[in-house]
Amino acid sequence: MDRRSVLKKTLTAGAAAGAATLAAPAFAQSKIEWRMVTTWPKNFPGLGVGAENLAKRINTMSGGRLTIKVYSGGELVPPLQALDAVISGAAEMSHGAAYYWQNKNVGLSFFTGVPYGMTSREHAAWVRYLGGQEIWDEIYDQFGVQGFLSGDTGTQAGGWFRKELKSLDDIKGLRFRTPGLGGQVWQKLGASVTNLPAGQIFQALQAGTLDAAEFVGPYNDLALGFYQIAKNYYFPSFIEPGLATEAVVSKSKFKALPADLQEIVRTACQAEYDQVASDMYANDPRALQTLVDKHGVKVHQFPDVILEAGAKASVEVLTAVRNSDNALAKKTAESFIAALNLLRTRAESTDTPYLRAREKFFTLK
Ligand code: CA
Numbered sequence: 001m002d003r004r005s006v007l008k009k010t011l012t013a014g015a016a017a018g019a020a021t022l023a024a025p026a027f028a029q030s031k032i033e034w035r036m037v038t039t040w041p042k043n044f045p046g047l048g049v050g051a052e053n054l055a056k057r058i059n060t061m062s063g064g065r066l067t068i069k070v071y072s073g074g075e076l077v078p079p080l081q082a083l084d085a086v087i088s089g090a091a092e093m094s095h096g097a098a099y100y101w102q103n104k105n106v107g108l109s110f111f112t113g114v115p116y117g118m119t120s121r122e123h124a125a126w127v128r129y130l131g132g133q134e135i136w137d138e139i140y141d142q143f144g145v146q147g148f149l150s151g152d153t154g155t156q157a158g159g160w161f162r163k164e165l166k167s168l169d170d171i172k173g174l175r176f177r178t179p180g181l182g183g184q185v186w187q188k189l190g191a192s193v194t195n196l197p198a199g200q201i202f203q204a205l206q207a208g209t210l211d212a213a214e215f216v217g218p219y220n221d222l223a224l225g226f227y228q229i230a231k232n233y234y235f236p237s238f239i240e241p242g243l244a245t246e247a248v249v250s251k252s253k254f255k256a257l258p259a260d261l262q263e264i265v266r267t268a269c270q271a272e273y274d275q276v277a278s279d280m281y282a283n284d285p286r287a288l289q290t291l292v293d294k295h296g297v298k299v300h301q302f303p304d305v306i307l308e309a310g311a312k313a314s315v316e317v318l319t320a321v322r323n324s325d326n327a328l329a330k331k332t333a334e335s336f337i338a339a340l341n342l343l344r345t346r347a348e349s350t351d352t353p354y355l356r357a358r359e360k361f362f363t364l365k
Pocket of ligand 1: 156214215216240
């Protein structure tokens with residue numbers, strides 16, 4: 001018998017003895033099942049698929065010790081009650097967007113996307129390196145949950161409009177679906193704003209209770225079929241220049257996990273954040289081509305008069321949060337604005353000039 005088989009024999013004997021003395025319960029306890037409720041429709045491209053892939057990643061990385069069962073919006077709880085489900089213990093985890101919960105604390109909006117705020121890269125830099133995550137944790141501590149970035153759409157499309165937008169007058173009274181602080185900006189521009197989850201927007205457009213809607217960008221919006229109702233597609237979204245999704249976990253359930261499973265959840269979120277961003281970047285331009293070539297969608301840039309008024313309204317909205325009595329929202333806004341003013345120096349000296357130069361001078365077919 002060589003050394004290896006002796007070792008093997010010893011280990012097998014040890015394992016058998018261990019199994020006999022420790023018995024089954026210890027093993028059974030190490031299999032943990034979590035429910036993840038989401039704000040997304042089933043098989044929803046980009047964001048919804050990101051939630052499903054996050055679950056698969058955690059299942060695989062943990063070797064099945066932590067398995068996540070995903071529920072699309074409405075399956076276990078209505079989409080916009082996903083966070084409440086985690087707070088109440090009806091689910092251990094949720095996947096959605098922090099700004100859906102701005103009624104709990106307006107500071108949460110900053111962890112999704114902010115009007116005239118950060119692009120995706122800037123946003124991740126703030127959350128990970130410039131103090132964002134710590135404030136986010138402070139806000140969610142009050143609810144017994146913990147948030148992680150879990151995906152990002154990149155700069156979004158501005159929205160779908162039945163009629164072309166020539167001036168600010170065209171916005172007055174427009175019934176527009178758009179959430180978060182961006183919704184407040186459009187409200188200031190004269191629109192009548194509501195938020196609806198992804199799965200209900202098409203119906204509202206079709207029924208005529210909405211005149212216009214924005215959701216994400218070509219990849220998601222093609223799937224939702226908005227082009228069937230409104231043909232004018234405006235770019236870019238000045239209210240959502242970057243938009244992060246979140247995965248939220250129950251803090252007590254998360255803390256009860258062994259350290260390696262905690263790290264798996266954290267790392268899987270980070271990996272899926274990156275994967276979703278690439279998915280959107282790769283598929284948005286293809287979807288836009290389909291929208292234009294097959295569905296006769298007209299692509300427009302917002303006129304400057306709307307971009308400028310949007311910027312002014314954004315300053316007002318962000319200033320109001322910074323000056324509010326809500327200490328954590330104020331702290332969030334202050335941190336965000338300071339980081340934005342740092343990060344924009346990089347964008348304005350490097351990224352923007354490069355993109356301008358490429359657009360102006362470079363062609364290679
Ligand atoms: Ca949006």
